[in-house]
Amino acid sequence: MKTSSVIILLMSGFWLLSGCSTKKERAGRDINVSSIKYATGFTIQKLNDGNKIVEVGYPYQDAKTGYKYLLVQKGNEVLKHEPDVEVVVVPIESIVCTSTTHIPLLDYLYETNKLIGFPTTDYISSLKMRQRIDSGNVKDLGIDKGMNIEALFALKPSMVMGYQMSSDLGQMKKIKELGIPVVINAEYLEKHPLGRAEWIKFMALFFNKEKEADSVFRVIEKEYLTVQQLVKSEPTQPTVMSGIVYGDAWFMPGGKNYAATLLQDAGCNYLWSDTGSDGFLQVSFESVFAKAKAADLWIGVGSFKSLKEMEAAEKRYTLFQPFKNKNVFTYNTRVGAKGGSEFLELGYLRPDIILKDLVKIAHPDLLPQYETYFYTRLN
Numbered sequence: 139m140k141t142s143s144v145i146i147l148l149m150s151g152f153w154l155l156s157g158c159s160t161k162k163e164r165a166g167r168d169i170n171v172s173s174i175k176y177a178t179g180f181t182i183q184k185l186n187d188g189n190k191i192v193e194v195g196y197p198y199q200d201a202k203t204g205y206k207y208l209l210v211q212k213g214n215e216v217l218k219h220e221p222d223v224e225v226v227v228v229p230i231e232s233i234v235c236t237s238t239t240h241i242p243l244l245d246y247l248y249e250t251n252k253l254i255g256f257p258t259t260d261y262i263s264s265l266k267m268r269q270r271i272d273s274g275n276v277k278d279l280g281i282d283k284g285m286n287i288e289a290l291f292a293l294k295p296s297m298v299m300g301y302q303m304s305s306d307l308g309q310m311k312k313i314k315e316l317g318i319p320v321v322i323n324a325e326y327l328e329k330h331p332l333g334r335a336e337w338i339k340f341m342a343l344f345f346n347k348e349k350e351a352d353s354v355f356r357v358i359e360k361e362y363l364t365v366q367q368l369v370k371s372e373p374t375q376p377t378v379m380s381g382i383v384y385g386d387a388w389f390m391p392g393g394k395n396y397a398a399t400l401l402q403d404a405g406c407n408y409l410w411s412d413t414g415s416d417g418f419l420q421v422s423f424e425s426v427f428a429k430a431k432a433a434d435l436w437i438g439v440g441s442f443k444s445l446k447e448m449e450a451a452e453k454r455y456t457l458f459q460p461f462k463n464k465n466v467f468t469y470n471t472r473v474g475a476k477g478g479s480e481f482l483e484l485g486y487l488r489p490d491i492i493l494k495d496l497v498k499i500a501h502p503d504l505l506p507q508y509e510t511y512f513y514t515r516l517n
Contacts, residue, residue, distance in 0.1 A: 174331040175359075175369070180340050181326045187214055190228075192343055197322045198302040205322055208342060223303040224279040226319045229297035229346045236282060237301050239325060243265050243341035246354050246487065252345070255293050257282040263474025265484050280316075284409070285309050291316050297344065299323050301433035329416055330401055331489030332359055338487060365497055369405035376434035376500050378406045379426070383452050385443065387420040390438075395440065399459055400489065404496035409433060423454060435499065436460035437467045437513075445516050464515065469498055481512045 156469045174181065183191040188211040190302065195204040205464050209228045216225055224244065234255035241264050244250050255277040262268060270276055277293055280286045290313065291300070297319040300310045307314075314320045321344070335358050342351030378401055381390030390413040391397035392415025393408070401408040409430050413419060442448045443465060448455045455461050469492075472480035485492055495513040498505050 146370050154359050163407055163458055172207055174336060176330045177325075177336040177339075179327055179335070180335060181341075182343065187211070188491045189214055190343060192340070194322050194324055197324045197325060198304055198432055199327065201302070201305070207321060208321075210347075223322040224314075226297050226321065226322065226344060228344050228411065229419045230344045232293070233292065234279070234290060234295045234298045236285075236299065237323070238478060240299055240323060240341070242484050242487040243338050246338060247347050247350055248346060249345050249347070254295055255279050255290055260476035261474075261478040261483075262476075263472070263478040263480040270411070283308060287312055287369055291318070294318075297321055299341075303324065324443070325486055329394065329396060329399065331403070331492070332362055332395070333398060335359075335489055352477040358488060358490050365490065365493050365505075366403045369403070369497055370503060372501050372504065374404045375407040377430075377432075378435045378437055378500075379430035379458070380408070380410075380436070380438040381404045381418075381426075382440045382448075383423060388423055388426045390419050390426075392417055392419050392422065398441055400492055400496060402435070404500055406435070406437075406496065406500050427454070427457065430448055431457065432459045434460065435465050435467065437499065438517070439466055439468050441470055442468060442516065443470070448516070464517065466515055466516045467513050469495075469512045472512060485512065 140400075179194060179196050181193045181195065186192070192207045192208040192209060193204055197204055205224065206220070206222070207224045207226055208219050209226050212227055212229070219225070230252065232254045233244075233252050235244070235253060236257055238261050241253070241262055244253055245264055245266055250264075250270060253267065253270065253276055253465065256262065257279045258281055259276055262271065267276070277289060279290055286397075287309065295318060298310070298313050299321050301324065301435070302322050309323075310320045323337065323340065325334050325340075328334040328337070336355055338355055339348065339351045341346050353453050364384045379390075380397065381388055390410060393411045393413035394416035395418065398408050398411055402411065410419060439448065442451070445464065448461070448466070460466055469478060469481040469485075474480060493510050494505060494508055495510040496512050498508050499513060
């Protein structure tokens with residue numbers, strides 16, 4: 139799990155280049171620009187010699203510059219490049235990841251056995267990866283921001299895949315200084331659900347498994363779009379509220395947030411869809427009550443496991459109609475052997491499952507045989 143902020147922990151459960159033109163690099167090699175359909179955070183340029191130039195243009199919120207990586211095929215000469223370009227020899231033989239969202243990317247590419255280190259392995263839910271952990275093949279590197287750099291260096295991974303919340307690279311900078319390639323994955327910044335899923339193509343580049351990634355993504359895309367199209371024929375949209383009180387404010391997704399997009403695609407009327415924020419809103423309890431007291435559904439309530447637990451935390455929750463009608467839903471139903479959230483791990487890659495769950499909640503007759511995977515009604 140990413141350990142960046144309380145807001146992401148509470149709410150994450152909800153939450154380019156295209157064309158076929160070519161150009162010449164300085165060294166005279168042809169460059170083919172690969173097509174990315176939904177993701178806006180990275181671009182791929184494939185060179186005729188098998189090498190690749192990958193750029194992560196927006197690695198963190200409000201970033202002004204990005205990172206460029208030169209992926210060099212084993213046996214190829216590393217040609218002259220700009221000093222700020224990170225070189226990674228591919229296919230890599232081992233990897234250290236820092237977010238549970240990276241784990242499904244390895245699993246779906248059949249590269250589970252390449253993970254050799256992770257900060258706080260208890261967060262990992264994947265059955266395949268847990269078997270590898272239990273066999274002693276994945277080193278627990280400690281808490282994310284306080285990773286044991288010496289232990290990581292001893293592993294000698296081919297690369298480390300990290301994420302970045304600000305201009306401060308933190309531990310990643312120390313790792314780079316040790317000569318270990320560091321690659322930043324910015325999937326969490328994608329606004330479209332399929333954009334986040336498309337980062338499997340990013341991971342695949344380091345294993346030379348672009349075709350496999352494309353096959354996986356096309357299945358996810360087809361499932362998502364099919365369900366989205368099914369909902370378009372539905373004449374009614376249940377009203378939806380979201381979020382919980384934390385401290386003095388109610389936190390909920392903004393109208394342009396990833397979570398709001400999923401609700402819209404599921405045929406829901408999210409009551410804050412008219413707000414322009416793609417982040418999270420901080421709203422007073424009174425304003426939420428005035429707008430959502432008679433909502434049909436309450437979707438996304440942090441880590442609460444029951445209505446009784448919610449009531450104990452905040453008595454005023456009981457005033458809302460969906461609470462009274464027991465129409466409150468949590469994503470936090472599937473946990474790994476050590477308590478890690480499967481939703482927070484798998485959800486980025488499988489928005490099609492999230493969408494089906496939301497449609498089943500909002501329009502149960504449209505998916506009569508389907509049973510929700512992530513979401514559960516609180517009792």
